[in-house]
Structure formats: structure tokens, C-alpha cells
Amino acid sequence: MNADFPLIAASKAVSRLPVHAVHGLAGTSFKHEHLAAILDDRAPQGFFEVHAENYMGAGGPPHRALETIRLEHAVSLHGVCMSIGSPQPLDRTHLARFKALVDRYEPALVSEHLAWSTHDTTFFNDLLPLPYTEATLARVCDHIDQVQDAIARPVLLENPSTYVLFSCSTYSETDFISAVAQRTGCGLLLDINNVFVSATNHGFSALDYLANFPIARVGEIHLAGHAEQADDEGEQLLIDSHDGPVADAVWRLYEIVIGRAGPIPTLIEWDSNIPGWPILKAEAAAAQAILNRRDGQQTWDKSRAA
Template identity: 60%
Template structure:
């Protein structure tokens, strides 16, 4: 079992952003208030070229978090050995401060589905996810962080709560957790749950990163609110409030702003990161 204690101090407890190539020049010239960057692993597993050259330049100045989106940790089949090898190679030369993946599945019968799909929380799923995480951690030579999903439905066959399921996976494998606060808000709204109660039940001591992103609002067939985790707009005010609640319980953590669609100009993204920094500053001023 990997030593999960190494997960929690590799990134600064400060704002980071998901890196996009159109922001490269602005980041190099003045990244304030951003202190670390995240990349999507699958964008950097090729051989050479401008993307890798830019990433090498950024890695000389910033801690880098690698976020996988295509491994299908929860899939029924075995992990793709070729993809594992590509991830291992990326981690070998980049030596990232953190590596994370989703509690989700995206493969079936040899086909890749362009989505991150939810899982029933059962003992069988727990064993499969833990086995896959063990295999991944052996391949990349480091512990990973597992991210809570955004949910649009609940499975009747689930016998674990999501928070207990994540905690047990982490206990069995030594992995850490990535807490996506926007995903919590999206899932709680869609499923009629209490977002703050979810945070209160979460294993915050295992959290190595916090993520924030924007979501879109819609309605289901019955007119009830339906939120979509889109990463295409500013973080909503209720999500910022949920972040404040989280930090009050967890203490300072690395906070990432995700913005993967409708990419804004750098000042807009930097302003979101500054707001995350302000939340950390307020926390620092609270008497112990």
C-alpha cells in the first residue's frame, strides 16, 4: 500500500488553474495569483512538439498536477495497459506534484465513451475500483487522488453512501481524495441531498486538492432543477459559499479553477483564481 501521507503537501495551499495553451504567454509573463497548474494527462502523452515544450517550460516554474480523464477507473474491464504505459512515461519525465483520476467509467466492450459515467456503490464495485487504483499506482510509481463525481441519478442497488465508499477506497489503496466542490453542489441539487452534510461526512483529512468549476442550469422532465457540470462559466455563488464551509472544516488546501469550455481570456480566469485566494486569506485570518 502506498504512503498516502506524501499526497498532502506536494501542492501549495494556494490557487491553481487548469492550463490552456492560449494562456501560455500570459502565464509566463505574469501568473499572479496562480501558484500551480493542472494539465489533462491525455493531452500530453504524445511524442514531442510544442505542447510538450511548453509543458517543460511551465514545469520549471510551477508545480504541475496531472489530471487523467480517460482511464475508466470504474470500468468492468481491465485497465488499458497501453494507456497505463503512456501515463507512467508522462509521470516519469514530468514528476508531477499530484496525479488524479475520476470515480467513473468511460469504456465498454473495447469502446471509449466520451463521458464520465457514474457507478453503483456496491461491494463488487468497491473491489473493482480498488484493484484498478492499485494497478494504476504501481504503474505510475506514486499514489493518486480519486475525484468524487457529479451525479444525475442514484442507483437503487447502492449499499454504500458516496462519502463512505470514497473513504473505504482510500483506506484500502492508500490513495488520496480530490474533492470537487462544484460536483458536490451539482449532485446534491440533482438528487435532492444536503451539500453541506455531504462535506461534513467527507474524509477531508485525505483531500490533496479541491476543485471548483462552473455549471449550467436546466430542468428535468418534471420541471425540477437539473445542473450540468460543464466547466464552461464562472463558479456560481452557492459553490463559493460551499467552498467556505469546506475550508472552515478542512483548513487550507490547494484550490483549482477548472474552465474547459468557452475558454475565457486570461484575466477572467485569473480573477476566479484570485477569488479562491481570497477565500484562503479569510481562513488565515480566523483565530485558531
């Protein structure tokens, strides 16, 4: 159910573009500097994810590159500025541009963050955390309903990486996310690096978090690198930096999740200190190997049961 859940609504429309499956595949962030290497690489590829806000212009080189990629590969459209958790109304212009991208590229997956990044006319270059309260829940659900109504398909909501907690919260993060999914019918994007970062920063168990996460709603997984710093008291502080390879501890958590949930489409995020294509491709290949082992195990289990 996991990989198919968020794709059901999208599959009903007649596609103008080639339809590429994503189930059981690993993908990478698409970076323009890798385009030539990707086109020259004759080995089978997975899918590619792009940030929606980088393509909200009408045309030019970014769109020409994305159009080239989209013809041969599935694309995951990942929003970073919708400000789903903002106390103010959604930006209608931004939502209209987001919808236009969904219509133009017919992405296999569409996602946004459980976060806020705007206040009045100020836009922050950060994904800021939310208090998990009834008021926040109502606001987030209303905003997700607006997004899903606009794009006419489910959106995947990504769990955050956090550096502060709110004493006024009345839900755990996993219970809050479960409630959002139940009320709106949205899918979920499980970022395992975010889970590890938050668990380390706040001193809770990443395994317990994952055990309580509504895994049946997950349509995509993110893996990424993080940076290690120290806070003002000298305690370890992890930053969700997307600037290096996936950490061993995150790979171990990923194997546990895939073992439990099956081969969910998985995306390697690498957004700064971007390496050459072979390095990024190797990270995706490592994820693909884990997905393949689980997919093979499922096939073996079914044949044995028969």
C-alpha cells in the same frame, strides 16, 4: 495533514525538475492560448492543472508549452480516461503512457475520477456513474492499486457529479469513497462543484455530504462552473459544464470546507467557453483570498496557543 498526505511518496524521489510547493495555493487549468499572457504576467502564480490525455504524444507544441510552464510552476496531472470503475481490466497501454507523463513532469499532484468511460472497445466522452456495491468496491480498489503501483505514488480520486442513482447501491457515496481510501491508501480530490450539482439533482444536502466526506484524505479541491437546464419533467437539472465562473453557492460551500480543513490546494476548472487569462486569473485570486484568510487564521491560532 490534508495538503501533505498525497505528497509524501512523491517527495522521497530525487527530482530532476524544480520543486514547487502547492500547499495553500490556488491554481487554474492550463490552456495553451493563455501561455503568452502567463509568461508576461510577473505577479506570483499558483499551480496549473493539465489533462493527461492531452499530452500522451511524444512531443510537439503541447509538450513544449507544458515544459515551459513546469519549470516555473507546480503542475497537477489530472487523468480523465483511466476508467477506474470499468468492469474490464485497465488499459495497460494507457496506464504506461500515464506513468510516462508522471515520470517526465514530476507533478505535485496526480488524480483520476471515480467513474467509468469504456466498454469493450468503445470509449465514451463521459465520466459515467457507478453503483456503490461490494463488487464495485473490489474492482475500483484493484484498479487504484494497479495505478499506484505503476506510478509509485498515491493518486487522488475525485468524487463524481451524477445525474442518475442506482437502486442496487449498498453504500452511500461518501461511505464508498471512504472505504476506497482506507483499502488502497489513495488520497482524494474533493470537487465541490460536483457535490453541489449532485445534491441539487438528487435532492440531498450538500452540507450533510461534506460533513460525511473523509476530509482528512483530501489533497486537492476543484471548483468549477455549472449549467442550469431542465429535465423531461421540467425539474431543474444541473450539468457539470466547466464553462463559466464558480457559482456563489459553490463559493459558500468552499469557504465552509476551507474553514474546517485548512488551506488545501485548490484548482479552478474552466474547460469550454474559455475566457481571457485575466478572468481565469481572477477566479483563482478569489480562491486564493479564501485560502489566505484560513492560513492566516491558523497562524494566529498557533501563536495564541503558544
